[in-house]
Amino acid sequence: MTEKKTPLLDELEKGKWPSFVTEIKRAAVKNAASAELLQVLEKSYEQRRGHWKHGGIVGVRGYGGGVIGRYVDEPQNFPNLAEFHTIRLLQPSGWFYNTKALRTVCDIWEKHGSGLTNMHGSTGDIILLGCKTESIQPIFDEFSEAGFDLGGSGSCLRTPNCCVGPGRCEHACYDTLEACYNITNEFMDELHRPMWPYKSKIKFSGCANDCTSSIARADCSVIGTWRDTLIIDQDAVKEYVADKFPIQVAVCDKCPTRCLKYNKETQELSIVGEDCTRCMHCINLMPKAIQPGKEKGATILIGGKSTIVQSAFMSWVIVPFMKMETEDDFEPFKDLMRRIWEWWDENGKSRERIGETIYRLGMTKFLKGIEVDPVPQMVFRPRANPYVFWNQDDLDSSGTALDGSKL
Amino acid sequence: MQKGPADPAIKAKILEYLAKVQKAKSRDVAVAIGEKKGDVDNAVKELTAEDLVEYLYITTTFICLKGKVQTPQ
Amino acid sequence: MAKLDQGPPHYKKMLPPVILENYGKWKYHEIPSPGVLKHVGESGVLYSVRVGSPRLVSIDFVRDLCVVADEFCDGFLRFTTRNNVEFLVSDEAKLQPLLDSLEAKGYCVGGTGASISNIVHTQGWVHCHTPATDASGVVKAVMDDLYEYFNTMQLPAKLKMGLACCLNMCGAAHCSDIAIVGVHRTPPRINHDMIRKGTEIPSLVASCPTGAIRPDPKNKSVIVNNDKCMYCGNCYTMSAAMEILDPKNDGIAILIGGKTSNARSAPSFSRMVIPFLPNTAPRWPETTEAIRKILELWIANAHKGERVGEWVERIGWERFFSLAELPFSDMLIDDYIFSRETFRTSAAFKY
Numbered sequence: 078m079t080e081k082k083t084p085l086l087d088e089l090e091k092g093k094w095p096s097f098v099t100e101i102k103r104a105a106v107k108n109a110a111s112a113e114l115l116q117v118l119e120k121s122y123e124q125r126r127g128h129w130k131h132g133g134i135v136g137v138r139g140y141g142g143g144v145i146g147r148y149v150d151e152p153q154n155f156p157n158l159a160e161f162h163t164i165r166l167l168q169p170s171g172w173f174y175n176t177k178a179l180r181t182v183c184d185i186w187e188k189h190g191s192g193l194t195n196m197h198g199s200t201g202d203i204i205l206l207g208c209k210t211e212s213i214q215p216i217f218d219e220f221s222e223a224g225f226d227l228g229g230s231g232s233c234l235r236t237p238n239c240c241v242g243p244g245r246c247e248h249a250c251y252d253t254l255e256a257c258y259n260i261t262n263e264f265m266d267e268l269h270r271p272m273w274p275y276k277s278k279i280k281f282s283g284c285a286n287d288c289t290s291s292i293a294r295a296d297c298s299v300i301g302t303w304r305d306t307l308i309i310d311q312d313a314v315k316e317y318v319a320d321k322f323p324i325q326v327a328v329c330d331k332c333p334t335r336c337l338k339y340n341k342e343t344q345e346l347s348i349v350g351e352d353c354t355r356c357m358h359c360i361n362l363m364p365k366a367i368q369p370g371k372e373k374g375a376t377i378l379i380g381g382k383s384t385i386v387q388s389a390f391m392s393w394v395i396v397p398f399m400k401m402e403t404e405d406d407f408e409p410f411k412d413l414m415r416r417i418w419e420w421w422d423e424n425g426k427s428r429e430r431i432g433e434t435i436y437r438l439g440m441t442k443f444l445k446g447i448e449v450d451p452v453p454q455m456v457f458r459p460r461a462n463p464y465v466f467w468n469q470d471d472l473d474s475s476g477t478a479l480d481g482s483k484l
Numbered sequence: 485m486q487k488g489p490a491d492p493a494i495k496a497k498i499l500e501y502l503a504k505v506q507k508a509k510s511r512d513v514a515v516a517i518g519e520k521k522g523d524v525d526n527a528v529k530e531l532t533a534e535d536l537v538e539y540l541y542i543t544t545t546f547i548c549l550k551g552k553v554q555t556p557q
Numbered sequence: 558m559a560k561l562d563q564g565p566p567h568y569k570k571m572l573p574p575v576i577l578e579n580y581g582k583w584k585y586h587e588i589p590s591p592g593v594l595k596h597v598g599e600s601g602v603l604y605s606v607r608v609g610s611p612r613l614v615s616i617d618f619v620r621d622l623c624v625v626a627d628e629f630c631d632g633f634l635r636f637t638t639r640n641n642v643e644f645l646v647s648d649e650a651k652l653q654p655l656l657d658s659l660e661a662k663g664y665c666v667g668g669t670g671a672s673i674s675n676i677v678h679t680q681g682w683v684h685c686h687t688p689a690t691d692a693s694g695v696v697k698a699v700m701d702d703l704y705e706y707f708n709t710m711q712l713p714a715k716l717k718m719g720l721a722c723c724l725n726m727c728g729a730a731h732c733s734d735i736a737i738v739g740v741h742r743t744p745p746r747i748n749h750d751m752i753r754k755g756t757e758i759p760s761l762v763a764s765c766p767t768g769a770i771r772p773d774p775k776n777k778s779v780i781v782n783n784d785k786c787m788y789c790g791n792c793y794t795m796s797a798a799m800e801i802l803d804p805k806n807d808g809i810a811i812l813i814g815g816k817t818s819n820a821r822s823a824p825s826f827s828r829m830v831i832p833f834l835p836n837t838a839p840r841w842p843e844t845t846e847a848i849r850k851i852l853e854l855w856i857a858n859a860h861k862g863e864r865v866g867e868w869v870e871r872i873g874w875e876r877f878f879s880l881a882e883l884p885f886s887d888m889l890i891d892d893y894i895f896s897r898e899t900f901r902t903s904a905a906f907k908y
Contacts, residue, residue, distance in 0.1 A: 088839040089694055092701030095665060097611040097683075097693040104615040111615075114683070121682035121691065122838045125804040131686035131794050132542050139532060139561050141539030141547075147684060150797070163684065167565035172636040174571050176623035179634075183616035192616045196636050199677060199728045206613070206684060221559035224566050231545035240638065243581035244572060245596055245603060252581065254568050265562035270532070271545035272510050272525040285819035288638055292824050293732035293817045300819075327862060333821050358820040362862075364585040384726040385789055386766035388895050391732075391824055422521060427509055427763070428544045506757065543764050543794050 083115055085122035104192040110157040110207055111191045117155055135162050135210055137217040140269045143227025144213055160209045161191070164216060165202040165228030167261065170254035171241050172197060181223050189216045199294075200278065201238030202228035233271035237261050239281035240288040247364055248357065249283030250301030250373040251401035257281050259404060263411055267418070274425035274434075277418065278381075284369070285357045291381065291392070296431050297414065298378040298392040299401075305370035306350030307359075313366035314346045328359045374400045377410070379417065380432030390432040393440070395447075397454040413447070420446040441466070490527035494519050498527055499536060499549070507540055507548040573633035575601045575647040591710050592666035593652070594643075604646040605635075606655055609665035609675055609700070609707065612640040613683060613693050625662075629655040639675040639717070641668050667708035671715055674707075676700060678720035679727045681739075687790035688722040689739030689807040695841050696720055699737070702845040703852065713859035713868070716852070717816070725789055732815035734865040735848060736827040741788035742806045744769075749778040751798035764795040787893075809834045809844050813851060814866030825866050828874070830881070832888035854881055876907045 089098045101118070104111035117128050128150045135146040145163040152159035166182070182203060186192060191207030198204040208216060217227060228236035237260060240246070242253030260279065261268065267277075280291030283301040291298035317324060324346065329337045336352035337359055339345075346366070360367045377399055378392030396413070400406045417431065420443065425434040435443045444451055453459075477483060497517040502508065508516075514524040528547055531537035540546045540553055569577070579598025586596045594605040610618075622642055626634040633645045644659075646652050659666055668674040676699060679685060681692030699718070706712055719733035723741060730736035752758070753776075761779060762770050769785035770792060781792075792799040811834065815827030830851070834843045851865075858880065859868040869877045878885050891899045 085839040089697050092697065093665065093704040094697055094700035094707075095609055095611045096697060097613040098697075100611060100613055100615045100618055103617050118682055122694070125807065125836045125838055126802040127682045127685060127688040129684060129686045130797055136539060137559070138535060141532065141545060142541065145541070147686070161684075169566045169571045170568035173568055173576075174634055174636075176626050176632040176634070178566060178571065179619055179623050183619050187616055194614060194616065194619065195612050195640075196610065196614060196619065196642075197612075197640065199679070218559040221561075221563065224563070226563050226565060231539065231541040233545065238638075241635070243583070244568070244576055245583065245605065247583040247585055247596070249581065249583075258565065258568055262564040265564060266525075266529065269562060270525070270529050271539055271541070272521075272528070273545075274509075274511075275544055287817050287819060287824070290638070290729045290732060290817040292819075293815075294729050331821055331862060356819045356821060361820055383721075383729075383731050384724065385791075388893060389726070389731040389826055391826075422511065428766070542760070543791055 081116055081119075083119040086115065086119050101193065107187070108190075108192045110161060111193055113155045113157045114161070114191070114193070114207065117149060117158060129161075135160075135213060137214050137227065140227055141271045142230035142233050142269060143217075145230050147207075158207075161207040162210065162213065164190070164205040164208065164213070165198065165230060165236065166205065166220060167226050167228045167236055168197055168201055168203050168238070170239055170257045171244050172201075173244060178224075182220075182225070185216065185219045185223065189219070200228075200235050202236045227269065229268045229271075229276075231271035232273045232275050233269070233277070234264050234267040235276050235278045236268070237279040237281065238289060240283050242281075242283045246283060248286065248301075248360060248369065250303055250369055251283065251375050253281040253283045253299075253301070255404075256299065256401060256407060259407055260411065260414075263407075264414075273418065273422055275428045275430055277421075277431060279414075284360075285355060286361065292378060293381055293389070293391060294383065295381050295392065296379065297417070298381055299410070300376045300378065301369075301401075302355050302374060302376050302398065303370035304372040304374065304398050306348060307353065307355070307370050308368045309346050309348065310366050310368075311345050314363070315344050317363055317366055318344045322363070324363070328362050331358055333358070373402070374398050374406075377413065380430075380435055382430045382432050386428075387433050387436070390430075390436070392432070393435075394455050395444075395449060397452060413449075416447040439466075487526070490530045491523060494523055495527045495531055498524060498531065502537065502547065502549045502552075505548075507546040507553055509544070510547055513547070571633070571635075573603075573631055573645050573647055575603050576645070579603070588670045588710070591672060591708055592669055593656070594669060601647070602649065604649065604652050605643040606646065606652070606659065606666060607637070607668045608642045608644065608659060609668060610636075610640055610642050611693065611697065612675070612678065621662075625655070625658065629658070637674075639668070639677055641675050665704070665708065670710040671712040672707055672710050673700075673703055673712070673716045673718065676718040676720055676737075677728045677730075677733075679722045681722040685722055687725070687741075687793055687801060689724070689741045689802075690722055690809050690836050691838065692720050692722045692739075694839060695737055695809070695844060698840045698842075698845050699848055702849060706852070711856075713856060714862050714864045716865065723790060724787070729817065730812070731826055732817045732824060733827050734813065734816065735851065736812040736815065737844065737848075738810045738812060740808060740810045740833065741790060741801055741803060742808070742833070743803045744781050744783045744786040744788065745790075745792055745799035745801045746803075747779065747781065748798040748800065749776060752778045752796065756796040756798055761792060761795050761799070764791045766791055804836070808836045809841070811844070811847055811851070814869050816864050816866050822867055822870070825870075827866075829889055830877075830883055832886065851881060873907045879908065 149158035193206040195204035239253035239257035242249040278295040279297045280289040280295035377396040381392035514521040582599040678692040719730035720737040721730040722739040790801040793801040811831040812827035
């Protein structure tokens with residue numbers, strides 16, 4: 078291997094936090110492309126600019142995504158980085174692994190690629206960072222044999238992901254791991270064969286703490302909730318009191334709707350159920366004493382995305398409550414997603430996320446298009462202007478004739 | 485997307501259209517050849533498996549005849 | 558031919574017996590010490606030990622994790638939404654030996670409860686094609702500086718940070734307690750020769766999200782309307798002739814106060830408080846210092862349990878700028894599409 082110096086990068090091997098430079102150096106011992114990556118990166122640190130180009134066609138037969146083309150801008154100086162493509166693999170739900178599966182990923186990647194990975198990418202996939210064009214098909218063939226599949230890239234359904242859910246969390250209001258697995262498998266065509274105006278993401282969070290940040294990052298956010306009233310265990314409340322936990326200050330005073338009352342005399346906590354917005358604050362602080370209600374499901378929100386192009390959007394409530402308990406319950410969700418994507422595919426402009434299409438054409442048109450009835454949970458507050466686009470066919474049911482009779 | 489085998493006539497129309505352009509979004513292909521988008525997508529799925537068409541990802545995903553658009557330099 | 562569309566590996570194969578037995582039956586959890594989670598289920602207890610990761614790792618790093626997981630966790634581990642590693646311990650007797658072993662090997666245990674977890678970040682100079690700054694390097698510098706808040710739980714509340722290496726804002730930087738965002742500040746410089754040699758002009762024109770690029774048939778090239786350009790670099794993605802990278806003028810902006818959880822208050826966007834800091838590689842001292850100052854101000858002034866954004870909203874942004882001694886400028890007043898909601902339409906405010 079080349080023993081060129083990297084004085085700037087070496088500065089990033091100092092300090093307590095684990096160093097990515099050390100990791101690239103470890104890969105560089107075994108792989109010429111990783112060794113050149115160190116040199117390119119050192120050059121970026123000297124010149125304060127990147128050296129990568131995007132694009133083109135790199136893929137495997139039968140798929141339209143899963144591989145992202147990357148080329149260094151000076152292939153003459155860095156021949157091993159002339160092609161340095163990214164491969165995305167679908168992760169197991171919740172990023173749980175046994176060591177056999179992880180070692181399989183390492184072994185295949187050592188044979189064909191740079192030996193560098195991201196565990197994981199922001200969308201959720203296992204990211205394999207850096208391979209040649211000629212290696213892509215063999216890499217896919219071997220991973221396929223080992224039970225792995227490519228993730229999404231391009232104008233498709235991107236790899237869905239989920240929080241740890243019932244695998245290790247008492248808050249989970251539905252099985253995020255199974256929902257993610259089942260629904261990812263349902264939409265393999267949409268994931269592997271890009272056909273839409275732009276990308277579309279789904280994230281599954283088991284409760285309103287939203288550990289996958291679905292509301293900010295996913296075109297469709299599926300956030301666990303319940304419809305009845307949360308459950309309070311008064312014995313457990315008394316244990317919190319015995320431990321000197323400040324229930325009034327930490328829980329009741331911070332409750333956004335002040336729906337929790339703590340009685341100091343009886344050491345009991347009570348709730349006005351219809352005032353609760355199910356925000357999770359009290360449950361987070363007193364998990365032993367407060368639980369979500371029994372009638373559990375998920376809220377479906379649409380339109381979340383990051384800043385490019387029209388500013389960042391948070392997802393909007395479309396369905397306040399949908400049951401998500403069994404596989405049969407997933408069917409209405411899948412039908413809804415198909416209607417939503419069809420509407421977007423029909424109406425969206427190229428490189429327009431669905432939130433932007435809805436904003437451009439109006440929420441009302443969207444709701445009609447996907448056949449969802451309006452409910453007050455969809456808005457913080459109703460409109461402040463009278464500029465309603467009246468449906469001219471509906472007017473006669475609300476107007477009256479001059480003699481006062483109904484029209 | 486439609487399921488099941490694609491219509492050979494639609495596949496032929498797609499190939500004919502793609503021969504005339506550098507690259508296209510599948511929606512534009514559907515409009516140009518007067519077929520339903522879902523049917524076009526399904527036909528494209530088969531055409532890519534047959535190595536006649538490929539996907540191209542530059543800021544959004546296009547389709548093109550296999551080999552027609554080159555990667556950078 | 559390889560099997561198509563087989564989907565992800567089944568998660569059930571990746572779960573240790575204690576999870577299979579308590580699946581959906583967890584009762585509560587505690588944090589016995591920083592970096593250690595104790596989940597109590599109906600029929601068993603699971604300990605998870607959280608370890609920091611640089612996210613960009615070699616396969617040898619992953620193999621090292623496997624050695625640890627085999628020795629202490631019956632071969633089971635997971636990764637978190639914030640790219641940390643969690644060793645899953647079913648046998649309580651193995652917890653302390655695991656912690657000792659991690660300490661001896663130099664792993665960083667922490668990131669639970671009222672601490673900084675890992676910084677979610679993008680690729681930066683390592684692999685992105687439009688970066689305005691590096692990602693991994695800035696994250697490393699900031700996490701080194703704030704390490705005392707990773708392996709302890711002394712913050713007012715949890716702190717989630719994100720870094721996006723350009724203003725496309727990949728990752729969740731737009732809704733982070735503190736966001737580090739790479740910014741380009743100059744329109745693309747056009748290489749007309751390169752465009753004439755083979756850029757497809759209609760595609761290039763169409764690539765601009767704000768319609769700032771129009772064809773220039775006379776020169777067989779394009780013209781950029783600088784007033785409309787917001788420096789996203791989409792055109793550079795389409796054609797290398799549209800040079801967006803600008804080492805002298807690219808740098809970092811700091812945004813704060815975002816969150817995605819619904820607890821207490823609605824999810825909120827991060828807001829810009831420092832429009833520009835220089836790209837001082839390799840350790841970005843201006844950025845680490847600015848973040849530490851904001852962090853310490855939050856620690857000193859927030860109520861217990863208050864996220865950064867909740868604290869600033871309570872005291873008021875105008876008060877935040879006084880306390881933080883940060884200059885306020887026109888760059889911090891929104892003039893993009895949805896600006897109106899940020900203007901103060903009330904005569905009540907502080908100084």
